[in-house]
Structures are given as C-alpha cells and as structure tokens.
Amino acid sequence: MTEPIIAVRGLRKSYGDLTVLDGLDLDVERGQVVALLGPNGAGKTTTVRILATLLAADGGTATVAGHDVRTDPGAVRAAISLTGQYAAVDDLLTGEENLRLMARLSHLPADERRTRPARLLELFGLTDAARRPVKTYSGGMRRRLDLAASLLSRPQVLVLDEPTTGLDPRSRGDLWDVIRAVVAAGTTVLLTTQYLEEADQLADRVVVIDHGRVIAQGTPAQLKAGVGAAYVEVVTAAGTERIETDGSLDDVARILSGLDAREVESWQVRTPTLDDVFLTLTGRPADETADRAADDATPVLQETR
Numbered sequence: 001m002t003e004p005i006i007a008v009r010g011l012r013k014s015y016g017d018l019t020v021l022d023g024l025d026l027d028v029e030r031g032q033v034v035a036l037l038g039p040n041g042a043g044k045t046t047t048v049r050i051l052a053t054l055l056a057a058d059g060g061t062a063t064v065a066g067h068d069v070r071t072d073p074g075a076v077r078a079a080i081s082l083t084g085q086y087a088a089v090d091d092l093l094t095g096e097e098n099l100r101l102m103a104r105l106s107h108l109p110a111d112e113r114r115t116r117p118a119r120l121l122e123l124f125g126l127t128d129a130a131r132r133p134v135k136t137y138s139g140g141m142r143r144r145l146d147l148a149a150s151l152l153s154r155p156q157v158l159v160l161d162e163p164t165t166g167l168d169p170r171s172r173g174d175l176w177d178v179i180r181a182v183v184a185a186g187t188t189v190l191l192t193t194q195y196l197e198e199a200d201q202l203a204d205r206v207v208v209i210d211h212g213r214v215i216a217q218g219t220p221a222q223l224k225a226g227v228g229a230a231y232v233e234v235v236t237a238a239g240t241e242r243i244e245t246d247g248s249l250d251d252v253a254r255i256l257s258g259l260d261a262r263e264v265e266s267w268q269v270r271t272p273t274l275d276d277v278f279l280t281l282t283g284r285p286a287d288e289t290a291d292r293a294a295d296d297a298t299p300v301l302q303e304t305r
C-alpha cells in the first residue's frame with residue numbers, strides 16, 4: 001500500500017476551554033476525493049487550516065505528501081492549495097487579469113505563466129467572462145475563479161472548504177462538474193461540506209466528524225448501508241406503510257404484487273440518504289446545520305487568512 005498523501009494522527013486543537021479537535025485521525029489516498037462532513041463548529045475549517053499550515057495544532061501530527069506540517073511547512077505549502085487562500089481576487093480587475101497576476105507571482109515555468117490562465121479560464125467556463133471585472137461576476141463564477149486561482153500552481157492536493165455553500169442548485173451543479181474535471185486530471189481533493197448530497201455526489205470516501213472527532217467513515221454507500229435497509233413506502237387511505245426490501249427488482253416486484261392496487265394511492269422505493277446517516281450518528285437532523293450554513297453563507301469562499 002502506498003503512503004496516504006494526507007495522514008493525520010491524533011490532531012488536537014483548543015481555544016481556551018473549548019476543545020475543537022479532540023484527537024482527529026484522517027487518511028487521504030492519492031487520487032481520492034474525501035469529504036469531511038460535519039455540522040457547524042465540528043472542526044472542519046480548523047482541520048484544513050492546520051493542513052494548509054495556516055494554523056498550528058496543539059498536539060498530534062499531520063503530513064501532506066510526506067512532509068510534516070509543523071517541521072516542513074514550506075514543502076507542505078508547495079503540495080497543497082486551499083481554496084479561499086487567494087480570496088484576494090481583485091474585484092476591479094478582470095478574471096483574466098487576476099489569473100495573470102497570480103501566475104506572474106507563482107513559481108510556474110515562464111511558458112506556463114503565459115498559457116495556464118487562459119486554459120484554466122476555459123476549463124472553468126469563464127472564457128466569455130474573462131475580460132469583465134470580477135465585481136460583475138455571480139457567486140458561482142467567483143468561486144470558479146477562486147478555484148482556478150488555486151490550481152494555477154498545479155497542487156498535488158486541493159482542499160475545498162465548503163465549496164458550494166450559498167450557491168443556487170444550478171451553480172452548485174456547475175461547480176461539481178468542475179471539481180470532477182479537476183479530479184479526473186489527477187488532483188487529490190479533500191473537501192469539507194455540510195451538504196450530504198455534495199459528499200454523496202463527489203466523494204469516494206466520507207469522513208463524518210462531530211466535536212472534533214471522527215464518528216464514522218466509509219464510502220457513501222457503506223454509510224447509507226449502516227443506517228438500514230431500503231424500503232418500499234406505500235400510502236393508502238389507512239396511512240403510510242414501510243416494507244423493508246433488499247432493493248432488488250425481484251424483491252420490489254414481490255412486494256408490489258402483494259398490494260391491492262385499488263387501495264394504494266402512491267408508492268415509492270426509498271433508500272437511505274446521507275441525511276439519514278447523520279441523524280442516526282448524531283441524533284441531530286442534518287437539515288438543521290445545512291439551513292444554518294445557508295443563513296450565514298458569504299458570497300466568497302471562507303477566508304483562510
């Protein structure tokens with residue numbers, strides 16, 4: 001087995017009496033997409049800021065691409081890019097000017113400094129808007145530009161802290177497509193999210209954290225399986241009935257054929273969602289946290305400096 005590109009062991013961080021990270025462990029394999037899923041205050045941003053060397057842990061270890069964040073922060077910074085890091089996209093400059101400026105400041109070879117901004121603008125669907133000032137961009141366009149900026153330096157690991165919080169469903173879907181393209185190009189992605197659907201859509205593996213500890217992890221399918229079986233929900237005048245199923249066509253057909261069509265008002269096959277997972281694990285509905293996230297959403301990605 002190859003060494004994980006991110007390895008976190010027993011990470012601890014407190015602010016006064018408040019324990020934010022309480023012995024967090026996390027592994028991310030090269031090429032994987034891992035979602036760090038948790039409610040407000042779970043410690044997601046704290047974790048990714050420690051990984052990006054923007055914040056020091058109180059205890060435990062973290063390595064990125066084999067480099068220790070504490071003893072070798074320069075090497076870590078060369079390997080990782082945290083979106084939001086370049087929140088200094090200048091509103092008065094165009095998207096293209098922003099990327100060109102950042103490319104000039106980067107350590108890219110001279111020819112890439114010239115060619116890479118245009119290629120990223122194209123990959124992120126910003127070619128048409130490239131010559132407009134960023135202040136005219138929508139929230140979704142801004143985030144795509146932010147992402148493009150993070151990728152200028154060709155990081156091995158891209159960290160996205162709540163990449164789609166506050167976006168409308170369409171922009172969110174667009175951003176998911178862009179993230180998938182980044183992953184397909186070989187970048188390892190660690191993303192934090194409060195959106196269970198987002199983890200389900202993007203992640204190979206989901207790590208659920210609460211109060212600074214890992215409370216569950218696995219593939220989205222494994223987490224859902226841990227919550228219970230699929231069921232057929234049948235609504236009749238008498239009420240709603242749930243009949244467990246293994247989800248196979250044969251089994252669903254068997255259940256449906258046992259129903260009286262004259263009595264059934266509606267039926268559907270339901271499989272557990274990650275919302276169900278969260279409720280089972282924490283006793284709190286995930287909606288509660290997702291709604292709060294939407295309330296305090298900011299138009300740009302979370303600041304990291």
Ligand SMILES: Nc1ncnc2c1ncn2[C@@H]1O[C@H](COP(=O)(O)OP(=O)(O)OP(=O)(O)O)[C@@H](O)[C@H]1O
Pocket residue numbers: 015018020038039040041042043044045046047194
């Ligand atoms: N500089 C700080 N001083 C004191 N408390 C802090 C500081 N930074 C974070 N905290 C607290 O640490 C806890 C974890 O914060 P963190 O930002 O890591 O959570 P999160 O999982 O990213 O939450 P969210 O989903 O709201 O972004 C919160 O209770 C927060 O208030």
Ligand SMILES: [Mg+2]
Pocket residue numbers: 044045046161302
């Ligand atoms: Mg956060």
